[in-house]
Amino acid sequence: MQAKTAAGPKLVVEGATKYYDTKSGPLHALDNTALQVQDGEFACVVGPSGCGKTTLLWSIAGLHSLTSGSVRLDGDEVTGPHPQIGMVFQEANLLPWRNLRANIEFPFEIRRVPPDRARIDHLLQEVGLGGFDEKFPRELSGGMQQRAAIVRALSFDPSVLLMDEPFGALDAFTRDEMNLLVEKIWLETQKTIVFITHNITEAVFLSDNVYVMSARPGRIAKVFPIPFERPRTLDLLATKEVFDLVNEIKAEIESSPSPAIAPPAELTA
Amino acid sequence: MVDKELGDKIPEFGGKEAGGQGVDVTNLSAFTSGTGRRTAGEVFAIIMVAVIIVGGAEAWIRLADIPHYVLPTPSATIVALFTDFRFIGPHLVHTLIELFSGYVIGASIGLILAAVITQFPFAEKIIAPYILMLVTTPMLALVPLLILQFGFGYAPRIIAVALASGPMVMINAATGFRRVDLAKIALARSFGATTFQIFLKIRVPMALPMIIVGLMIGAIFGLLTAVGAEMVGGGFGLGNRLTTFSAQLQMPQFFATILILAILGILIYVFFFLVGKKFASWES
Structure with a gap:
């Protein structure tokens, strides 16, 4: 805190x-x-x-x-x-040579601190990506990639x-879905x-x-x-x-x- | 305070790459991506082609009664490979020693130079034409000179292999290191990554597919140059066997040696193909 x-x-x-x-x-x-x-x-x-x-x-x-x-x-x-400050980029910006788990733990690796596994797992469940740890970005849909990027940005609990x-590259339906998700996360995390x-x-x-x-x-x-x-x-x-x-x-x-x-x-x- | 990694570029996205203007003659990513999995039928067809060519050659040479010192039958070649392997085997070891030492030296220098030089666009622009010259000039041409300097031992051959493989590795690795994806670097920077972390965790993985292609081409060029250098001078190595066997009209042994070289080349390709599949498959 x-x-x-x-x-x-x-x-x-x-x-x-x-x-x-x-x-x-x-x-x-x-x-x-x-x-x-x-x-x-x-x-x-x-x-x-x-x-x-x-x-x-x-x-x-x-x-x-x-x-x-x-x-x-x-x-x-x-x-x-x-x-x-946590950043979510255009088009997810996941590293294609890392699987989902390694992508989300990337910020911790850069900062040389052990990843907050409990928090990451909770976030993954919340965005509906539980069980996708081993998948590579190319195996995920655009919406899933962007959800992973949001988890990555929130993983180290930034305040901003x-x-x-x-969501610029997503179709209209996925975009609506993502907007609801972002509002929910915002309401929960403040x-x-x-x-x-x-x-x-x-x-x-x-x-x-x-x-x-x-x-x-x-x-x-x-x-x-x-x-x-x-x-x-x-x-x-x-x-x-x-x-x-x-x-x-x-x-x-x-x-x-x-x-x-x-x-x-x-x-x- | 301009960010030392991101510079002051306009943010760009959509996989657009801000490539440099260096030499970029080789983009052989087809090598690592391969042609995909083959069906049983395709494998069968490939084997059939070999059977037809080898069987056809055997039949034609026998029917036309071509003497074995002009063109040996495939069967005679295979027989020679096994019966006379004791005359060829030690020379294979010599060739492998030259190839391995020269390649390790050349590839290491090439990799390090590529990693360093791409960090300095100005230096790269100055050096690029000279590297291109090293790549395009056949290093075999230097072997007589090297022999004059270093005698008839391993030394001139190892140097020739290093000179042939090094620039090949370098030019491809440099192409890889030049693939700057501003968004990915910005991502790492946003978590506070240092220059070294960005190099290790962004630039190297991004360059890896091209590095592997470079290592493969470098190894094949190294083999080529090792055999060529052995043909020019010195009393050992597979290349020397080729000149000796042909001079003595021992054509089955000559072709057996060529068969060994072909297998060696294919093993190099398969090795790097598998390495590429393991470490660079994310790209395809």
Whole structure:
């Protein structure tokens, strides 16, 4: 159990600006982005593709440096990979040469600590992967692979879970199933989750707040609080309230200005 | 603070690989993936082809009355293999010693160089053309020079084998090590992996299928070069037997020696095929 000291927000992103050096000149991916996520909040970030959502998430995870700005977790600046942050990548990202068990124990291996077998077994049961220990990723369906990836990210009990379009490659039915599972896990574990998606309905279904990012260079353009009660059911998605909310968010995304060209002079920071 | 492993690349997914621009002439993954399991009928057909060719050769040589010092019958070759094995066996041992020592030296250097050089794209670009030259130049051409330097013993042959197999191993292993999957490295980094852990647990497993292909091709090139070097000079080894037997018109013994070399080559292939199946089957 991690000590929750300050009563402030769990995760604070301030003035996050990011340029990539590319062959065709600097690419302005993030522009002065600010984000505050409360402890235990389920936050979804939506936006057009290529708007810097993944860049934002990688920066929060400490995988990327920002050109300027900062990311703070529990008040401390994140300067590199952080043990309190678990990451779920696009397309599961399992290691194909390891079986399911070895994939899930991978974080423990890297940290040179014995794996928490009881916790892993419990999580595997919960996501319906009990008894698949010896299977290799290629023997599992896309949904099963992504469930394994979620177990891997939760295995070392981080307080923050960052999910980068985890269900983008899944069919609609599997996606619904996975969304229900993620909500259930979130309700049980009370993790703070930052979830990136370009599927607005998914964002509305899952989150407490939907953060809309503008087209590149990305910044948080607007926040939509999602008022629906938990636990939510798939029936909710058929209601007029959800329909209107989804359309409102869609309109917000479409109204954002087209990608700007990065001024190279700003590179020094 | 740019991450030393991830650099400052734009996150990319979908199995896209950010490959380097080094030499990449060999992609022989077909070697390790094989052609799949054969049915009983296919096995039967393969055996039938052998029976027809061997039987046909036997019949044709006998009917056409070709003298055995021009072309021996398959049966005479088999007989010679057993009756004269005591004249061939010791030379097989010499060849194996040269092949093994040269290969271990060459393959080790090749593997280490591949692992190191791929970590430094600039150095790799500079060295790549020279490695390509080593791969494409037949090392057999150097054997007369090596003999001048090192005499008629094992030394020139072992060096030639090492020079032939090393670059083959290196060029394939380098192709493997260059397969950078940013998402997998990011995964390991997100758990706080060090550079060495990423090398050991991500880069090496990803490179393994290509490393095994390289080791196989290197071994086969090593065998080729060992026999060739033995034919050029020195009084022992299977290659030397080939020149001696043909000079003495002992064609059954000559073909028996070739049969041994063919079996040796196939054993090398089968060995690495099984190694590939065990350690690299996740890729197919």
